[in-house]
């Protein structure tokens with residue numbers, strides 16, 4: 001089966017007893033022990049054993065071409081579990097441009113954990129080669145395309161460099177989704193998703209997921225961390241996630257096609273200084289994106305707004321005014337839902353953000369592209385007048 005068919009039918013699951021094609025939600029927190037003192041069902045206690053997780057995890061494993069997956073109660077819980085599986089003193093490479101909340105955690109908490117985190121330009125293989133420490137660097141963290149500038153990292157090349165130094169590679173593939181990129185096939189060891197975003201796709205579940213290519217030592221530690229720290233998803237959210245993934249392919253394909261048209265349209269706009277989108281041939285990472293993203297360049301882009309009089313330069317106020325004047329786009333944070341979102345990213349990230357003050361981050365949903373363009377045109381006109 002092709003991945004789109006796997007997703008649409010959630011692996012073709014049918015209930016053995018009732019022949020239902022939609023799975024049940026298991027709310028039980030505990031399971032019966034057998035008379036001979038064994039747990040033949042393999043399930044003991046639902047902190048780690050809830051059957052409702054199984055289908056979502058199996059679907060994601062199949063979509064990523066992996067060995068196994070684990071759901072977590074948020075993308076941050078999934079991401080931090082990978083770092084928590086490391087030991088004090090371990091050296092870690094992370095990108096300078098990455099999801100800001102994880103960057104903050106790495107700067108403020110991972111260091112207390114004893115990790116030595118070095119932030120580098122992950123898009124530059126020479127810098128990765130220079131900074132990776134043979135035997136000491138245990139993890140290289142990639143995010144591609146990376147928030148909020150959509151910087152592209154060459155996954156295959158970075159994996160080669162990291163593996164030569166005996167470091168594992170984890171990829172935050174939230175924005176690419178398994179529809180466009182399968183990092184494990186490019187050599188990554190672990191794929192991470194904020195399942196809150198495209199995997200669920202309806203802005204109604206906070207969830208995270210990790211998929212591993214092998215039953216490695218780090219994976220066994222991650223499994224133990226989830227079981228013992230207990231950062232697990234609720235059964236209803238796991239069920240909603242399975243349902244959301246059934247429409248992953250059409251949602252992502254529509255968002256990609258629309259984002260490409262929107263990026264091309266506004267690249268020529270007099271109020272726009274620059275459009276950041278991996279699908280534009282002028283974008284720095286376009287060639288690598290074309291190599292490792294298949295079927296589209298994602299639904300995320302950013303626009304940099306000029307001053308209100310249209311003169312070049314940082315149009316912070318014009319950007320904020322544009323976000324204030326949209327009607328169809330929703331002025332909210334997050335991404336990957338069926339509804340399009342717009343936000344002034346520097347206002348969200350605060351001090352230390354790599355986001356220019358004139359940058360608006362756009363998450364393109366599945367509405368009509370012409371409506372989205374007309375609404376943004378109108379908002380830019382309001383900001384100008």
Ligand SMILES: Cc1ncc(COP(=O)(O)O)c(C=O)c1O
Pocket residue numbers: 074075076077079099102143147172174175193194195196206207208334335
């Ligand atoms: C790329 C990326 N990674 C991780 C996260 C964290 O996910 P969550 O909000 O589910 O904790 C986000 C959230 O915005 C994200 O955009």
